[in-house]
Amino acid sequence: MTEKKKNRIWDVLLIGFMMFGAVELKAQADADDSTWVEMPRMLQKAYKERIVVIKNDTITYRHRWFIPGQYKLQYAGSIGLMSIGFGYAITPTYQPALFFGYLSENFGGSKNSVISISLKNSFYFTKQPLFKYFKPYGGLSINWGNTNNTFRRLPDYYPKEYYFQNKVHFYPFLGGELKFAIHNRYFDGVGVYTEFSAMDAYLLEAIRTEYVKPHMALSMAIGVTFYLR
C-alpha cells in the first residue's frame, strides 16, 4: 500500500470517528427528549429502560455510564496538532479521557502524518475548585504513536533487545483548568485547561544529561472541555 493511500485511510477513519462522536452526542441530547429511537441500534440496546423491583418499590433506570460526560478539544501536547477527547468522571478526583489526535502536512505542517491515541489519566488534586474556578490536576498519559517505523515488537531480523519499542510512550503531566458553569441544553459546564507533559525519553535525557534542561523536556497543551449535563 502506498503511503498516500495509507494516509487517506487514516483520514477516513479519523473523520468517521469524529462523526461517531457527533452522533453519540446527538443521541444523548435526543435521549433527554425521550426521542431516543433515533440512536444507533447498539446504543438503543444499552440505553433501554430496565426495571428492578426491590420489595415494594419498582425502580426504572437507564444505563448511561458508557456515554462520556466530558468532550475535549485540545491543541498540541505531543498528540497531534489537534485532538478530540472523551472523558469520564469515574470519581470526583479520577477522571480519565481517551484522545484521538492527528497531524499531517496540511494539518500541522509535518511532512509525515501521525495518528496518536492517548489515554490521559487525570487526578484532580482538590474536590472543590480553588478560588471558585481553578482545578489543578496531574497524572500519567499513555500515548500510542502511529507513523512510519514505529513498533511495539521488533521485527524478526533484529537481534534480541536491539532497540526498545518506540510506539508507546509515557508522559507524566501537570495542569490546571478553569471551569465555569454554563446554561445550555446539553452542557452545564465549560473548562479551559493548560497542561505540561514530558515524554519518558526526553525526561530521561533531562535527568541524565546536563545539556538537556528540565524545561526542554516539556510539551504544552491547551484545550477546552465541555461537561455534559
Added chain:
Amino acid sequence: MNPNFSVKAVVSTIVLSLLFLACDEVIEYSPYQNIVKSKWKKQNISNYNKLLPKANEPFTPFRIGLIADSHTYYDEFEKQVEYINTRDDLDFIIHLGDITLSANSREFNWYSDVMNKIKIPVITLIGNHDCLGNGYDIYSEMFGESNFFFEYKDVKFVMFDDIIWEKKVSDPDFEWFDKALVNDSDYKYVLPFAHIPPWDQQFTVGNEFLYNQILLRHNLDLSIHGHGHSYSYSQPYDDVHYLSVPSPERNQLIILDVQPDTIKHEVIKY
C-alpha cells in the same frame, strides 16, 4: 460567576500561554513530527557552501576532523565540540552518523544545536538510529539526501547510506555507491564514508563481500565508518584499510591528514 474575575482569569491564561508559546520547543505536535526549523534545513548543502570557494581550489594538503555516534551523549559531545573549537588546523568536520538515539524530533534539534557550536562546517552522515520513526525523512529535510558526494580540493568524498534493517531494505544502494566511487575528474583521492562497517550483522555475507569488492574494483585503500563507538584501524579483508571513528564518550578526536602522497590519521586524546 463574578464577571470581572472570569475575564481576568481568561486573560491571564491567554497571556501565560502566549509567554510559553514564545519558547518554541514547548509546543510539540508529536515526538515523531517532521517539522524542521527553516534555519536548520538542508544543512549539508549550506555547510558545504561555506567551504566554497576553497573547495574548488587545486589540491593542497589539508586536515579534517572525524566524529561519530553522538546519540544522546550531549555533555560528552559538547566537550568534543569545545575541543574542536580550540584547534585551528582543521578545514571541516565529518560526523559519521547516529546523531540521535530514537530519532525523536527534539533529538534532531538538540544535535543541530550542539553541532552548530562548531566553528567550522560539519557534514553529517545518516546512521541506523536516525532511521527509526520518521527519522529518515527528518534527516532528509534537515541535512539533504542520504547518499551524496562532494569534492574538496581535488578529493572526492563519497557519503554512502548503508542502513538496512531500519530502512526495511535488503541491500544498500550498491549501484549508486559503485557509480559514485568512479574517479571521474582526476581526483587525487576518492574517500568512501559510511555509518555501518561491512562486517556488522546488518550486512549479509554477500553484502559484506560486495562492499569490499567494490572498493577493490576502484583501487581504494581506505574506508571510514562509525557505528562501533570505538577507534579501530585494520585490514579485515587483507587489502583495504578500515578506519572506525569513536563516539564522544571516548574523549578522542580522529584527525584525517590528507597529504600529497598518503593519507594519515591521528587519534587525539583530549
